[in-house]
Amino acid sequence: MSSTRLMVSYFDGKTSRAHEVVMWLDQGMLQLSSAQLIRQVALSQVDWAERTRHGARLAHFADGGTVQALDDKAWDSWMHEQGLGTPLAVRAHQSWRWSMLATTVLLMVAALGYWWGLPMAARAIAPMIPSAVSHEMSTATLRAMDDQWLHPSQLAPDEQNRWRARLMPALEVGRAGHRPAALATPRITLEFRQARIGPNAFALPDGSIVITDELIELLKDREDVLIGVLGHEAGHVALRHGLRGLIQAGLLSVAGSVAFGDFSGVLAGAPALLGHLAYSRDFEREADEAAIALMRANHLRPSAMAVFFQRLREYRSKRGEFDSGLGIAFSSHPADAERIARFQAADLGTDAPQSSSTTSL
Numbered sequence: 374m375s376s377t378r379l380m381v382s383y384f385d386g387k388t389s390r391a392h393e394v395v396m397w398l399d400q401g402m403l404q405l406s407s408a409q410l411i412r413q414v415a416l417s418q419v420d421w422a423e424r425t426r427h428g429a430r431l432a433h434f435a436d437g438g439t440v441q442a443l444d445d446k447a448w449d450s451w452m453h454e455q456g457l458g459t460p461l462a463v464r465a466h467q468s469w470r471w472s473m474l475a476t477t478v479l480l481m482v483a484a485l486g487y488w489w490g491l492p493m494a495a496r497a498i499a500p501m502i503p504s505a506v507s508h509e510m511s512t513a514t515l516r517a518m519d520d521q522w523l524h525p526s527q528l529a530p531d532e533q534n535r536w537r538a539r540l541m542p543a544l545e546v547g548r549a550g551h552r553p554a555a556l557a558t559p560r561i562t563l564e565f566r567q568a569r570i571g572p573n574a575f576a577l578p579d580g581s582i583v584i585t586d587e588l589i590e591l592l593k594d595r596e597d598v599l600i601g602v603l604g605h606e607a608g609h610v611a612l613r614h615g616l617r618g619l620i621q622a623g624l625l626s627v628a629g630s631v632a633f634g635d636f637s638g639v640l641a642g643a644p645a646l647l648g649h650l651a652y653s654r655d656f657e658r659e660a661d662e663a664a665i666a667l668m669r670a671n672h673l674r675p676s677a678m679a680v681f682f683q684r685l686r687e688y689r690s691k692r693g694e695f696d697s698g699l700g701i702a703f704s705s706h707p708a709d710a711e712r713i714a715r716f717q718a719a720d721l722g723t724d725a726p727q728s729s730s731t732t733s734l
């Protein structure tokens with residue numbers, strides 16, 4: 374089947390004489406025909422020359438012949454119809470509009486990658502980090518924190534164990550609860566420290582939850598609230614918020630480590646990063662939802678968490694503000710009021726019995 378015909382100028386490469394010929398494609402051959410000549414050129418012998426935006430449309434033959442457009446528009450549409458000519462990239466850079474569009478698209482992809490793709494990638498990569506690596510990372514982080522602003526707990530070892538015995542069963546109940554994703558924490562260990570950061574708790578990726586003596590002092594009569602705090606921290610562990618935060622802070626190095634099985638770079642950077650990692654608002658909300666799920670699973674009222682925020686506020690007003698931006702007790706975001714409202718709203722769906730000690734706001 375032969376193609377549409379196009380009028381072009383033909384130069385044989387030996388003389389400067391132009392021949393007006395009809396050009397078409399037939400069975401992989403370029404056909405040229407006029408009253409004076411008939412030529413066939415294999416397509417493999419044709420070089421469809423790149424052109425500038427305002428340059429001439431022409432094609433060179435291996436034997437030195439050339440065809441040149443008589444009508445640029447007709448040439449372009451014929452070329453397009455035949456699927457011939459310069460690749461898209463060449464055509465694209467002939468137009469500043471294309472360049473602008475390409476730049477805009479690139480910027481949008483980069484922005485999407487940052488806001489959406491990076492967290493997605495972090496979520497996918499975090500489970501690939503071996504637990505031995507996450508354990509080593511956590512140990513190193515805790516060691517660095519001990520050096521900088523944690524002190525040994527003033528609670529006697531017996532008392533620490535008594536708290537473990539009281540609190541750990543609640544976490545076990547959560548693991549068998551209704552919300553496995555947020556509560557399926559692999560292994561939780563409770564660590565006690567005295568701290569400049571006041572009443573607080575924070576979790577490390579390997580499931581170590583550090584509770585400050587000040588938090589125990591603040592909530593020693595409210596085991597239900599302590600369980601809520603633990604549920605929040607266990608949620609951070611189960612949902613791998615720490616690892617995901619680390620990956621988002623330096624995706625490439627972690628991705629490279631996963632690919633090559635060398636985690637030394639991650640381990641070197643992790644303690645410094647983890648120690649200063651403020652979780653995103655989304656992570657905090659998810660952790661609060663884990664707290665609600667754990668409290669419900671233990672037949673506790675989530676609204677009891679208001680006690681924590683109330684007492685924390687009193688503690689801070691008495692002792693002077695100290696907000697480290699770390700752990701469960703930071704007030705910057707989400708705002709305490711929003712979190713309290715979330716815990717109180719959760720009561721509407723609870724089947725928990727009325728608490729004997731009413732919560733104050």
Ligand SMILES: [Zn+2]
Nearest residue numbers: 657660700701
């Ligand atoms: Zn948190």
